[in-house]
Amino acid sequence: MDPLDIARWQFGITTVYHFLFVPITIGMAFLVAGLQTAWVRTGNDKYLQATKFFGKLFLINFAMGVVTGIVQEFQFGMNWSNYSRYVGDIFGAPLAVEALLTFFLESTFLGLWIFGWDRLPKKVHLLTIWLAAVGTAMSAYMILAANAWMQHPVGYVFDPEKNRAQMTSFTEVLFQNTAVIAWLHTISAAFLTAGALMAGVSLWLIMRRKSGAEAMARATLKVGAVVAVVAAAALGITGDQDAKIMVQQQPMKMAAAEALYETAQPAPFSLFTIGTLDGSEPIFSLEVPNALSFLATGTFDGRVEGIDNLEQQYQEQYGPQFDLESYTPNIPVTYWGFRLMIGFGMLAALFAAVGWWAARRGRTPESKWLVRMAIIAPLMPLLANSAGWIFTEMGRQPWIVFGLMPTAEGVSPGVGAAEVLTSLVVFTLIYGALAVVEVGLLLRAIRQGPPEVVVDPFADHGDPDRELTVTY
Amino acid sequence: MSLETLQIIWFGLIAVLWIGYFVLEGFDYGVGILLPVLGRTEREKRALLTTLGPVWDGNEVWLLTAGGATFAAFPTWYATMFSGFYLPLLLILVALILRGVSFEYRSKRSDPQWRRRFDAMIVIGSFVPALLWGVAFGNLVRGVTVQADGQGGWIYTGGFLDLLNPYSLIGGLTTLTLFLTHGAVFVALKTTNPLRDRAQQLAVRLGLVAAVVAVVFLVWSQLAYSGKTWTWIPVLIAAVSWLAGIAANFRGREGWAFIFNSVTLAAAVSALFGMLYPYVMPNVDRALPGMTIADASSSEYTLTIMTWVALLLTPVVLAYQAWTYWVFRQRVDPKHIVDPYAGSLDTPAEAAETGARAREAAGSS
Incomplete structure (x- = not known):
């Protein structure tokens, strides 16, 4: 096997896996911070219960996000050393800032939050979870700015002497519209993920009539559902903006998202297609007329470039320098990735809203279907997030940096197939085993429910001989 | 500032980050390895x-x-070292993954087998990086087989087994024993008797072993690979400070011992970086070209930006990390742990069983 393929599989597996935990961490950090704020302001026990309960789920998840994140930072150098050298002058900077500015913030203040319940004044303790939450959101910004540069490289020149790209404007790299919109879209996804998780778990607690949990669960169901619905709306708006930027910067990706082979004006959007997997010979296709034109250009009769045209255009533009066989990404993956992202995301918000409606004004629904819905609602955004990233990364192919470096040239020249395969197998096995452990713990925590009796953890401060409230 | 100055600054800053890592995570590797030894x-x-x-x-x-x-300051170094030291880094990553989740998950369940497994992962997960970082640094100082690829990059052409030479293995033993001692001193500093006394006595013994190993490694480095007289200074500081640490430990002054150990780690890392300079990956055959900081570095623009970022942020990070240690300055008294057998995510049935076991243990002791 070719080391390139194995390295790509490894990057895909480790990154999609890492990104299962990331949005939960970001969204849940803010929601838990909000709940704790509500407790500090109102003194209402249900908010303390909610802080402790969802805080526990948050931390079980956070541990996985941390350890799988270390792999991310190392594997650029391990498997993609040519890429790292060629663009490190630009790409390395946001990563270093991410570590220095945000990893320290997250890890230190989360440590203070976890163990500080009986050590810090109430409001200082509240501040620690907010700082950790802000850290997670800023961390996302830095890595998305780095990724946006791969989608749309700006603020650099090519240095022929060193044979590499060099940064000319850090502000352009950090604040180009591709980065800003990707961050807004991703943060919205994080809130949808956390909102759907909170709503699903809360509905389950209500329907199971978990003792002592009802007041909390009704409050958190509302919070989770509202957050999910608002986040879904934000995803629609930011996604729409993102698509318009994409049409200008990476028209091939938009065409691949629709499997639009021939340039069309106006262009329809197909909800789904039956036929060949790559949509080249549809047998049946449910289409919304003019929708793709609107999505791509903002007008109902806008012109959308087709794959065949773009392929020819790229052959002429890039062929002399790169001589790649094809400039078209894998169409089945982009076509279905795009649809599954939108579909699963909308289902998540719908489920959260239905759950809230079913349990409105003190009702306790009994339907078996609602229980199932409560259980699968938190999974929907995870599928949507994965599909979205697979779409956007596969849609950039054959480039690792669009127009600048083909993916095939990015791999480590000195690393053989056996080494990459070893690490792929090792990571996959460990990640699989850890998934079982992590899900097991999450289910235990959910079944246990929130603590029935909550004592104000700040009440007995100052007693030197008191028992430790938090230990490892 | 000129590019040359910036390159030296960043070479120094990366040394500082490794010092921070060795001083801080060094002790938690030590504590992790000693978990079954000190925790009876x-x-x-x-x-x-x-x-x-x-x-x-x-x-x-x-x-x-x-x-x-x-990655940001010396991308070519990052690229060549991380792809060259592939298998050791893979082992380190696996270790860091396992130990990280183990800290968080171990006490969630009371099941003794569950806890034994995570204990083992904490021990192995702490042992592997404590050993391998020393091996990696040994290889850097000794030199590796690297060559320029003619397209701006450098390739490590050696294999995994080339990394396992006697000198570098002693480097591994050096970080391992230094971290073990550092960890034992940290336990003495952070716990109450009898744990504290036991850790202190162990720290003295470990400190003596580490002294021998570290002196062999550093003097060997200095004589064989340095080529600079001034690097004797950090080597001597490291040695003297280590002896002072052992003495402080012996007298029960674990706070001072911790500081002296930290000075040793800082001086040792400084010595190794001093010996490396101006290379980042010297060639094992000194007659052949190795990768210098000039070969490896980013552009002047990127280094300037990153210097500002580092100057602004590093003091803030140091301040709040120091504050964390201040907040948790109190010793952890094992007596204050409410119910050590109970898992925070036990089912009601498991909780009842654990309660019975704890009562039994209390009755028999």
């Missing part, structure tokens, strides 16, 4: 883990920042 009862084990609880993750970020800073 479940209550003591929980106390040991609780001393690390609030800080281990923040300590590990020093490594991530060192990695990120190397």
Whole structure:
């Protein structure tokens, strides 16, 4: 096997896996911070219960996000050393800032939050979870700015002497519209993920009539559902903006998202297609007329470039320098990735809203279907997030940096197939085993429910001989 | 500032990040390896883990920042070293994954088998990086087989077994024994008797072993690979400070011992970076070209930006990390751990069983 393929599989597996935990961490950090704020302001026990309960789920998840994140930072150098050298002058900077500015913030203040319940004044303790939450959101910004540069490289020149790209404007790299919109879209996804998780778990607690949990669960169901619905709306708006930027910067990706082979004006959007997997010979296709034109250009009769045209255009533009066989990404993956992202995301918000409606004004629904819905609602955004990233990364192919470096040239020249395969197998096995452990713990925590009796953890401060409230 | 000055600054800053990593995570590797040795009862084990609880993750970020800073400031070094030291890094990553989740998950369940497994992962997960970082640094100082690829990059052409030479293995033993001692001193500093006394006595013995290993390694480095007289200074500081640490330990002054050990780690890292300069990856055959900081570095523009970022942020990071240690300055008394056998995510049935076991243990002691 070719080391390139194995390295790509490894990057895909480790990154999609890492990104299962990331949005939960970001969204849940803010929601838990909000709940704790509500407790500090109102003194209402249900908010303390909610802080402790969802805080526990948050931390079980956070541990996985941390350890799988270390792999991310190392594997650029391990498997993609040519890429790292060629663009490190630009790409390395946001990563270093991410570590220095945000990893320290997250890890230190989360440590203070976890163990500080009986050590810090109430409001200082509240501040620690907010700082950790802000850290997670800023961390996302830095890595998305780095990724946006791969989608749309700006603020650099090519240095022929060193044979590499060099940064000319850090502000352009950090604040180009591709980065800003990707961050807004991703943060919205994080809130949808956390909102759907909170709503699903809360509905389950209500329907199971978990003792002592009802007041909390009704409050958190509302919070989770509202957050999910608002986040879904934000995803629609930011996604729409993102698509318009994409049409200008990476028209091939938009065409691949629709499997639009021939340039069309106006262009329809197909909800789904039956036929060949790559949509080249549809047998049946449910289409919304003019929708793709609107999505791509903002007008109902806008012109959308087709794959065949773009392929020819790229052959002429890039062929002399790169001589790649094809400039078209894998169409089945982009076509279905795009649809599954939108579909699963909308289902998540719908489920959260239905759950809230079913349990409105003190009702306790009994339907078996609602229980199932409560259980699968938190999974929907995870599928949507994965599909979205697979779409956007596969849609950039054959480039690792669009127009600048083909993916095939990015791999480590000195690393053989056996080494990459070893690490792929090792990571996959460990990640699989850890998934079982992590899900097991999450289910235990959910079944246990929130603590029935909550004592104000700040009440007995100052007693030197008191028992430790938090230990490892 | 000129590009040459910036390159030297960043070479120094990366040394500083490694110092931060060795001083801070060094002790939590030590505590992790010593978990079954010092923690004779479940209550003591929980106390040991609780001393690390609030800080281990923040300590590990020093490594991530060192990695990120190397990527940004010396991309060619990052690319060649990370792809060249492939298997050792894979082992380190696996270790860091396992130990990270183990800290968080171990005490969630009371099941003894569950806890034994995570204990083993904490020990192995701490042992592997404590050993391998020393091996990696040994190889850097000794030199590796690298060559320029003619397209701006450098390739490591050696194999995995080339990394396992006697000198570098002693380097591994050096970091391992230094971290073990550092960890024992940290336990003495952060716990109460009898754990404290036991850790202190162990620290004296480990400190003597480490002294021998480290002196052999550093003097060998100096004589064989330095080529500079001034690097004797950090080598001597490291040695003297280590002896002062052992003496402080012997007299029961673990706070001073911790400071002296930290000075040793800082001086040792400084010595190794001093010996490396002006290379980042010297060739094992000194007659052949090796990768210098000039070959490896980013552009003047990027280094200037990153210098500002580092100047602004590093003091803030140091301030709040120091504050964390201040907040958790109190010793962890095993007596204050409410119910060491209970898991926070036990089912009601498991909780009842654990309660019975705890009562039995209390009755028999």
